[in-house]
Amino acid sequence: EAQVTQNPRYLITVTGKKLTVTCSQNMNHEYMSWYRQDPGLGLRQIYYSMNVEVTDKGDVPEGYKVSRKEKRNFPLILESPSPNQTSLYFCASGTGSDYTFGSGTRLTVV
Amino acid sequence: AQSVTQLDSQVPVFEEAPVELRCNYSSSVSVYLFWYVQYPNQGLQLLLKYLSGSTLVKGINGFEAEFNKSQTSFHLRKPSVHISDTAEYFCAVSAPFYNKLIFGAGTRLAVHP
Numbered sequence: 001e002a003q004v005t006q007n008p009r010y011l012i013t014v015t016g017k018k019l020t021v022t023c024s025q026n027m028n029h030e031y032m033s034w035y036r037q038d039p040g041l042g043l044r045q046i047y048y049s050m051n052v053e054v055t056d057k058g059d060v061p062e063g064y065k066v067s068r069k070e071k072r073n074f075p076l077i078l079e080s081p082s083p084n085q086t087s088l089y090f091c092a093s094g095t096g097s098d099y100t101f102g103s104g105t106r107l108t109v110v
Numbered sequence: 111a112q113s114v115t116q117l118d119s120q121v122p123v124f125e126e127a128p129v130e131l132r133c134n135y136s137s138s139v140s141v142y143l144f145w146y147v148q149y150p151n152q153g154l155q156l157l158l159k160y161l162s163g164s165t166l167v168k169g170i171n172g173f174e175a176e177f178n179k180s181q182t183s184f185h186l187r188k189p190s191v192h193i194s195d196t197a198e199y200f201c202a203v204s205a206p207f208y209n210k211l212i213f214g215a216g217t218r219l220a221v222h223p
Contacts, residue, residue, distance in 0.1 A: 033211065040119065042200060042215035090154065092211065096204055097142050097161050099211055101154045 002027050006091050006102035013081055013109055021076045021105050023091035031094050032074040036060065036087040037104075043090065049074055081109040112137040112203045116214035124222050125193055131186040131217045133201035143184040144202040144211070145175055154200070160184065171195070196221045 004025045013019055025032065033048035035058075045058030049068040063085055065077040074093075078085060086109050091102040117132040135141060145157040158169025165177040175186045184201060201214040 031210075035213070040215065042116075043213040045210070045212070048210060094204075094211065096206060097159070099144075099156075099204075103153045 002100060004091055004093055004100050004102040006089075006105050009103060009105060011105060011107050013107070015082055015109060016080050019078050019081060019107075021078075021089060021091075021107070023074045023076065023102060024072050025074075025093040025100065026072065027093060027100065028071065029093035029095060029100075030071070031096070032068070033058070033092045033094075034064070034066065034074070034076045035090045035092065036085075037090065038087050046076070046089075081107075083109045085109050112141065112205060112210075112212050114201050114203050114212055114214035116199075116201050116217050118217050119215065120218045120220065122220045122222060123191055126190050128189050129187065129191050129195075129219065131199050131201075131219065133184045133186065133214060135182050135184060135201075135203045137182075137203065137205060139205050142204045142206065143175075143177060144204075145169065145173070145184070145186050146200045146202060147171075147197050148200065148216075149197045157186070157199070191219070191221045193221050193223060195219060 007022045030051045034046040035043040037043045044060045046064050047066040049055045089105045092099050113136045115134045123129045143160040146154045147157050158167045160167045160177045168174045173188050198216045198218050200216050204211045
């Protein structure tokens with residue numbers, strides 16, 4: 001089954017404690033992306049990747065890092081999380097005309 | 111670069127009434143257009159998409175949308191809504207050979223009995 005798998009689904013952490021949200025796809029897509037969803041703001045792009053070792057900033061990259069060492073994986077790293085990063089995060093992969101989303105990760109930073 | 115504007119943040123409507131959710135886009139190149147739905151506490155589900163061809167696109171759950179290039183719009187319509195259509199709806203745009211999916215801020219549809 002074609003899918004994007006995100007882990008964990010829920011995460012509560014404390015300010016400053018490094019964390020990684022994993023994202024993996026099994027469709028051999030070149031494009032992968034991370035979004036955050038906040039009420040009234042829709043989904044805003046954090047980072048995206050057009051291929052292995054090719055990443056670029058989206059609209060709200062501050063406080064986040066990504067890496068793309070393999071085609072299937074695109075982890076999102078928060079080196080020093082802050083409460084304003086409390087949000088719902090989605091990973092996606094796609095081809096331009098077809099996108100698949102993960103189930104989301106609800107992150108709370110206290 | 112592309113951008114998307116959803117003109118209504120909230121749309122209240124009574125059950126069995128028609129509804130239109132408005133979406134305008136901006137792009138210097140040809141576009142692909144999408145509508146996604148997010149039910150409470152769930153992920154994103156594709157309702158329909160326009161890639162090329164017929165400008166009237168039919169999707170799931172009785173929804174349809176019309177691509178209007180001159181108006182740069184892609185409005186979503188349903189002739190008769192149900193309580194179960196209560197959800198948030200997102201319009202999004204990408205472009206051929208440009209795999210970056212950009213979302214609008216969303217429209218919250220509230221269907222009342």
